[in-house]
Amino acid sequence: MLTQEFQSVYNIFKMSFYASMCATSKELAMQEAFSLDVIYMLGTPTILEYASYMGISQPNATYKINQLIEKGYLTKEVSQEDKRAYHLAVTPKFLACYRDNDRYIKKILGDIETTFEPEEVALLTKMLKTVKENMLKGD
Numbered sequence: 001m002l003t004q005e006f007q008s009v010y011n012i013f014k015m016s017f018y019a020s021m022c023a024t025s026k027e028l029a030m031q032e033a034f035s036l037d038v039i040y041m042l043g044t045p046t047i048l049e050y051a052s053y054m055g056i057s058q059p060n061a062t063y064k065i066n067q068l069i070e071k072g073y074l075t076k077e078v079s080q081e082d083k084r085a086y087h088l089a090v091t092p093k094f095l096a097c098y099r100d101n102d103r104y105i106k107k108i109l110g111d112i113e114t115t116f117e118p119e120e121v122a123l124l125t126k127m128l129k130t131v132k133e134n135m136l137k138g139d
Contacts, residue, residue: 013105020100027071028097035064036073036094044087046079 021033028036039050051061065088068074073094079085090098113121 016104017101020104021097028073032064032068032071032073036068036090039074039088040090040094040098044077044089046085046087047076048085050088 017037018030018033021028021036035050035054038053039045042049042053045053047061047065048058050065051058054061056064065074065076069076073091075089075091076086077089079087112124116124
């Protein structure tokens with residue numbers, strides 16, 4: 001039961017995010033929204049780091065990245081450590097789409113805070129911290 005509920009909530013959040021990204025921009029395909037999300041979560045990865053994480057070739061990654069740069073969602077910045085490498089950074093255009101997801105999450109959490117007692121909210125917070133810590137450890 002717990003597994004099903006957690007998976008269901010997780011899937012709703014993912015689907016809501018990608019749907020809002022594609023609906024907000026109208027020019028992004030679902031795969032592009034996913035790529036941008038990965039780049040955003042990785043921080044400012046190099047093209048090679050992004051390609052490696054996605055399990056795609058560097059030329060394929062470069063092609064996808066160039067499309068996102070043309071659409072105004074990414075920039076490439078020369079690495080200070082290795083002038084041959086570029087770091088990827090999302091643009092304010094991407095962040096504007098991302099804010100829709102933030103608003104959705106804040107609404108859901110606001111509903112939780114008004115529906116449940118403060119002690120219950122504190123317990124949920126504690127449980128989520130534990131889940132996060134276990135996920136970061138790789139358990």
